[in-house]
Amino acid sequence: MGELESEKHVKYIVSIEKKKDSFEALVMEHLRLNGAYWGLTTLDLLHKISAVDPEEVIPWVMKCYDEDCGGFGGNIGHDPHLLYTLSAVQILALFDRIDVLDVEKVSGYVAGLQNEDGSFTGDIWGEIDTRFSYCAICCLSILHSLDKINVDKAVNFIVSCKNLDGGFGSIPGGESHAGQIFCCVGALAIAGSLHRVDRDLLGWWLCERQCKDGGLNGRPEKLADVCYSWWVLSSLIMIDRVHWIDKNKLTKFILNCQDKENGGISDRPDNAVDVFHTYFGVAGLSLMEYPGLKTIDPAYALPVDVVNRIFFRK
Numbered sequence: 191m192g193e194l195e196s197e198k199h200v201k202y203i204v205s206i207e208k209k210k211d212s213f214e215a216l217v218m219e220h221l222r223l224n225g226a227y228w229g230l231t232t233l234d235l236l237h238k239i240s241a242v243d244p245e246e247v248i249p250w251v252m253k254c255y256d257e258d259c260g261g262f263g264g265n266i267g268h269d270p271h272l273l274y275t276l277s278a279v280q281i282l283a284l285f286d287r288i289d290v291l292d293v294e295k296v297s298g299y300v301a302g303l304q305n306e307d308g309s310f311t312g313d314i315w316g317e318i319d320t321r322f323s324y325c326a327i328c329c330l331s332i333l334h335s336l337d338k339i340n341v342d343k344a345v346n347f348i349v350s351c352k353n354l355d356g357g358f359g360s361i362p363g364g365e366s367h368a369g370q371i372f373c374c375v376g377a378l379a380i381a382g383s384l385h386r387v388d389r390d391l392l393g394w395w396l397c398e399r400q401c402k403d404g405g406l407n408g409r410p411e412k413l414a415d416v417c418y419s420w421w422v423l424s425s426l427i428m429i430d431r432v433h434w435i436d437k438n439k440l441t442k443f444i445l446n447c448q449d450k451e452n453g454g455i456s457d458r459p460d461n462a463v464d465v466f467h468t469y470f471g472v473a474g475l476s477l478m479e480y481p482g483l484k485t486i487d488p489a490y491a492l493p494v495d496v497v498n499r500i501f502f503r504k
């Protein structure tokens with residue numbers, strides 16, 4: 191079935207970090223802090239975080255910080271948003287540099303986005319989505335600041351987005367989608383509330399996502415895509431039902447999506463690679479204990495050694 195082309199993927203990720211004027215960098219402009227998180231986490235899983243210089247990364251991350259409100263934008267001068275604030279905190283955690291943050295200020299920004307019903311808006315414009323519940327809970331947990339929000343209400347809102355099929359949507363009544371399921375299950379895991387998930391029902395829905403080609407899709411009747419190797423598999427692991435899919439077939443599907451010449455992983459075989467699917471492929475393989483990779487934590491989406499450093503530091 192071929193092997194994971196680790197060295198080529200490292201070269202590919204480092205090259206997109208450098209080629210800031212490439213087409214991919216251009217279309218990804220507003221997502222740069224996210225892209226940096228996906229790329230850097232992949233490098234760390236491949237044991238190659240040393241390929242980038244923290245003295246370049248950390249000052250750039252801090253340039254995306256809005257001192258007035260305490261949140262991070264997607265790039266220098268962009269408006270702050272929970273999505274980018276989580277990416278910034280995750281990148282700083284990867285480099286063990288949370289110390290550069292004003293934790294009171296950043297956690298105050300995140301907590302200020304919680305609504306009366308426990309939900310979160312992504313920024314001042316008011317869109318509500320369980321993605322933002324995940325971002326807030328993950329971010330505050332890394333900052334040891336969950337006490338700044340009403341966790342019970344946050345959990346109750348997420349549970350109100352649970353559907354009869356066992357899955358979760360973006361808002362109450364929203365269709366079940368593997369990406370939202372990751373967010374809801376991840377947030378509930380971090381909040382210590384996984385007992386609110388119907389594990390057998392959800393596990394059944396999630397394992398039904400495996401297609402004939404071995405890959406996973408995000409909803410019934412859709413095509414398989416490497417990114418669901420992350421969204422679906424991480425959720426299955428958190429509810430302890432990962433043995434319900436065929437790992438061997440999924441591993442083959444991911445390895446088939448590699449660009450074996452220039453590095454990088456695509457959404458499905460023979461498509462163009464990008465940094466997101468490179469992360470999803472490598473992270474999916476890490477969840478399946480592929481040899482030579484660091485283990486990734488399914489809830490925090492960070493290598494387990496990084497998570498341990500955050501919570502068990504003496």
Ligand code: GRG
Pocket residue numbers: 273321324325368369370372373407408409412413415417421490491
């Ligand atoms: C730190 C891992 C981590 C996440 C941060 C942004 C976020 C929190 C979570 C996003 C969850 C999500 C909704 C992912 C789904 C993304 C996706 C592939 C959407 C495409 O959906 P469709 O329906 O595509 O357009 P399909 O595959 O169904 O055809």
Ligand code: ZN
Pocket residue numbers: 415416417418457467
């Ligand atoms: Zn995808």
